[in-house]
Amino acid sequence: MSASPGLPRPRPLRRAFVAAAATLGLAAAVAMAATAPADASAPTPPSGWTQVFADDFDGAAGSGVDTANWQYDTGTSYPGGAANWGTGEVETMTTSTSNVALDGSGNLRITPRRDASGNWTSGRIESTRSDFQPPSGGKLRVQARIQMPNVTGAAAKGYWPAFWMLGSPFRGNYWNWPSVGELDIMENVQGLNTDWSTVHCGTNPGGPCNETTGIGGSTSCAGSTCQAGFHTYAMEWDRSTSPEEIRFYLDGVNFHTVRANQVDATTWANATNHGYFLILNVAMGGGFPGAFGGGPDGGTEPGHPMVVDYVQVLKSSGGGTTPPPSGGRDAYSAIQAESYDGQSGIGTETTTDTGGGQDIGYIAGGDWALYKGVDFGSGGARQFYARVASGAANGVSGLVEVRLDSRSNAPVGSFAVGNTGGWQSWRTVPANIGTVTGTHDVYLTFSSGQPADYVNVNWFDFGH
Known part of the structure; x- marks a missing residue:
């Protein structure tokens, strides 16, 4: 219903049009305030939705994640899988609390670090569960409240934080990507104020899903930047629509949708007829940062964490609407x-x-x-x-x-x-x-x- 600036716009007839003598102007745009990390519990599921998983990351400062919920990926690859996690990244993933730890204030911090020899370490965790998928005719919603590493410019070269999902058949095989599906709910590189969301599927390279790029979309964080404040990143996988849809949201706004009819039926089935597991990680270097200038290099600053307030998974058995926020809002996002x-x-x-x-x-x-x-x-x-x-x-x-x-x-x-x-x-x-x-x-x-x-x-x- 949008109209071009300066043109008359239809308005509801219930309101009268009144003119007067002067027009008030507006102040110029101002820089948005940054926010310190804050603890906001996963929101209560609204009517029609059921919580099937949540982690608020409550625990003592310096402790590791709950291994009933998460398992650590370590080293530079899955056992027998592609080197450098298949993406060319340069860090070694560890279980050390210097890389993956709770902060005692209800947040998880995944922190990349560099040693005196220039070697990078970081953290990558994935959910122990791999059965996340919508019920027949229903929906699955996966969301997390995250502050990206608060570093920008040359100091951010090589940073690659992400919140994403892989199809369960990948676990233990490690060579069937991208046919088993990947859902990138949030990816970011180089400290840019940009959230990328992507569906990967089909064959590599090329194929129906344009690999290795995938079927992607992006948007910017409003108010505080993605780096300066917490924002909510979500994916809603909807089997109540025809065709089936996978929608991506930033702070409740749907900015990218992928539909089953965008690819052939076999490609879609191979990517979606199974469960998924969740992944949180901060990579350093690799193909995605490489497309935006590369890194890390000598000017990259280590020690800037991705801060995760909560992760939540909801299911709806019917075609109910997207859950509206209800409390747990951050004033500074x-x-x-x-x-x-x-x-x-x-x-x-x-x-x-x-x-x-x-x-x-x-x-x-x-x-x-x-x-x-x-x-x-x-x-x-x-x-x-x-x-x-x-x-x-x-x-x-x-x-x-x-x-x-x-x-x-x-x-x-x-x-x-x-x-x-x-x-x-x-x-x-x-x-x-x-x-x-x-x-x-x-x-x-x-x-x-x-x-x-x-x-x-x-x-x-x-x-x-």
Whole structure:
């Protein structure tokens, strides 16, 4: 439903059009605040979904992972498998807690390190279970809340963190890739603010799945970068649709979908008619970093961990909708506006903003949206940022307000917004707020002296 910037946009007839004398401008875009690692437990499954696996990585600082849930991959290959894990990476994987350890605050840290001789070590763990697949006619959702290694530029050369899955027939064979399937939920290289998601299948090289590249898509992290804050990376494998779909999400926004009819039936069956196991690792070097400048080299900084808050697997026996967030939100990572827990007067629509997905729109005075369980931590948030657009007529403007725990409470902060050049002409706008700590339900409320629609919101977050 998006319209070109500056062109009239159809609006619901329930609202009158009112013009006035002046138009408010918007502040220029500002840098997003980084976030320190935070512990947010895996969210409670919504109605219609069942949790089949979860690890919150609770445990003493410096301890290893729970070996009932995970097993370590060690060395430079699977036993009898391709050298350098088949990708050309240069590190040796270990069980050492210097590479793989809990931090005592509800997070797993996988940390690459380099010794005095220039040799790299890192960590790679995979789930002991290898039976993760959707039921017939149902869905499987696999998600994790992760902060990528917080390193960028030349210091990040060679870094390759990933959260991914391999088809169970690979375990013990190690030479049947890619026919048995690989689902890359999150991959990143070189400290770029980019999340890549890919389905690998068929034959290598080339074949119906374009190997070794695979069928991939990518997007950027909004609010804080992928490196500076936690974000939720998810895959939803849906057997309730025809054709069957595998969808990838960043912070609740579907940015890449692969459908069964994109390849021949035999290729799809070989890749999907079995269970999968999960993998978390940070590789150094290899083919993917090689496509973006290579590394690691002498300027690469060791010691920057991938931090994993939780991993969760859900199943739905029917065709229920994607689970909406319900609590456990990080105030310092982008909160997608369409992921509300409640609203009044608001609609959703496709956005042309960076990263795609949806925004909330049709917003006028008196409307509101609720976001439950936003964790501000103990450091105190003092800034509010929102990604907004407006095609409102001259003189039509209003406030975007933040209220905590009740719509009747006074706003802790707000900013004014008027026409930005179009309903899909986006700006990031900052506002000072009173210091906020702890966990709160956040209401976005909208106040205007005119009854006309005046703003769209794509996402928002907070800063220190």
